[in-house]
Amino acid sequence: MLAGPFGTMVLGDLGFEIIKVEEKKIGDYTRHTPPYRNGLSAYFFAANRNKKSIIVDLKRPEGRNIILDLVRTADAVVENFRPGVMEHLGLDYGRLMDANPQIILVSVNGFGSTGPLRDKTSFDLVAQAMSGAMALTTPDDGEPIKPAIPLGDVGGGLFAALGVVRALLERKITGRGKHLEVSLLDAMLAQAACVGEQFLLGASDSERPVRLAPNGVFPTADGFIALAAYTDIAWAALCKALGCEQWQDDPRYRTMADRSNAAEEIRARVNSILAGRSTAHWLQTFSASAVPACPIANLQMVFDNPELEARGMLPSIPNMVTGPLRTFGNPIQRHGRPYRAEMLPPPLHGQHTEEILSSILAYSPERIKELMESGAVAGLQPESAGAVKS
């Protein structure tokens, strides 16, 4: 699951120290998901910068005690096991509170620890399908379309991060910790709340929601253009720019609500005109007449966007395995600057085991050696230094 790691990465970007606890054999499975550069998985890279990695065998009592020692030094624990696993490991919220009465626990899972789907396996795609997000994205009855942004994972992660800072703020006032839970399915529904409310209120009687119009992607002679001309002002500007002022007087298109109801008809009319000229032509025309529109950017265009560069949204992260890699920064800026001046690369598997045991937990070298030998912990794993994956 990408959700938990993404949520803690957002917090790490704000300056939190993030300790990632992994098991020895495989570790975070996204370490082994293609594509790679010199053994670094893009998946892992996408959700694990600014973290430290420790390998602990949670199934051993010594391993569990190390976690409880870490909990004594920590503000919050974020976990994304299936429901029941933390209890099984002896790490339920009661045990964590015994170690640190003020600890905050945020659990991220597929469908929640209560309810009929508690034990069902989830992934981003599962949450996207079952929440209606794919259906909302699919314009017809054909093959469902998956949103390219993994909204199940990143949404779950964002709500988890929100839960951590919210619980920290409450703790500041009440002195008490909290156990919050978010499921990927519920996080998906909450992101669509604004669209979904119409079903609850009976404002839409079909399976598809009522949408703003014209608002979407429209084909041109040589590609596509995004257009958001649904307000009265933007609609008037569009009618004028297309040379169709008479549309403004059409009683079927008078208000925003009217245009929503006539969305398909408006789309067909706009399509028939836009299809006659190039994207460049329309971008220029719309720009000159204040019609909200823009091109469909590919990733190269995003990385060449000087605005993003100027705001520090495309930081370069040093990396001993791959050399420096650019990535997307964190959008939260304080006084116009990113919280972190420098990003740290994602950790190698077990890279910080010894450092964490000695400097954070102040274990003696003898004790660390003993734990290493017994297998309760492990140091840097050779396969994470850039072995070829298949």
Next chain:
Amino acid sequence: MTSKSRAAAKSGFEESPYQVVEVTTTHAGAYAGRQLAEAGLPVLRLELLDKPGQQLPPMTSGGFSAPYLSLNGKKENVRVNGASAPGREFLARIIANSSVFVTDVPDLFTARSALVTCRLHVDSVCVAGDLPSNDILVQAMSGALSMTGRLEGAPTPIGIPVGDVAPGLFAAIGVLFALVEEIPQTISIHSLDATVSLLSYLGCSFLVSGAEPGFAGSGHPFVTPYGAYRAKDGYIIVAPGFTQVFWQNLCRMLGRSDLIDDPRFRTFTNRKNNRADLQKILSTAFAENTVEEWEARLDQADVPNGPVRSFRQALEHPVTNVRGMITQVHGLPFLNTPLINNTPMDGMADRPLGARGWRQALGRLGMTGADVAALGENGIVSPGYTPFSQPTETEVYKGSTPSQTG
């Protein structure tokens, strides 16, 4: 309707030491304010009469906007004549007295609260104009639409307004963290940045490989099998491609253990290179049963799967109700926050919605009862749109809660 745990989760503090003032005209800004209200902070939302905000369709039979209820149902909503001099003076005064000020109105980007000021830059894409939702344009500029669509198809807008929701969520995280830090500060969020930051592995794959991922339909550019398959009566998604265990579970469930050792499909790379062969085998297999039958069998075999549901079906599924995702606000059904409080013996009571009322909120911001009455008489301040925040309190504000924010 509301599960016990979720009712308690809504509560932040019995009496919050903070007062949020929100002046927003966009979905992004209002979504940020909603998250703060969900975190237990009292949110006073001021609607500028000359900027109508999010009265977006569809309208209910009661004649109000469904998105508006979703965004603002848990706030105190007040209308302000911001074009008048007393209105501007009023705004300046209560913003300065607030502990958190959230805005997406560029005219107000010079105003500051006592502690945390949060500015949302929603117009950072290539547009002119005051749009209540920039979602489609932000999606287009973020690169997300270059990867959302059918193979050989058209860029397809994501049906969830991620271009509005993402900046709202990041803004709320930023505000709550700034309150934890307790350092006076101004945070800012650009809608484009927030959306770009969610491109996740597809964005990073471009960074490590240099190749545009392009469209993948319901599938995945690197992982096979992964995606939707047509069953007898609809689509089911199957996502066993990430681990060998899930993949082997799928093969056994289909009675095709032979595929496990088939050299075409043994590893990630093998499966990706022989995707067409594998898709053919799986498409044929899944066509034979109904979605319900497949879901039961795939669950039994522990293969990640799920039926492709419409949003209405998702709302109607029992799990949504059990999890308390549908609650009530102002006597209307309301899609809830996903954060649930599991703390045992927490004892936190629910914050009664709207119990304080907007007059009390103004009192916390340093306005006296006489101030409020005068503003009301002069038409500077009036209650927000029905059916929300109709003043339920009949008594005039008595000034019982001193401002703790100045």
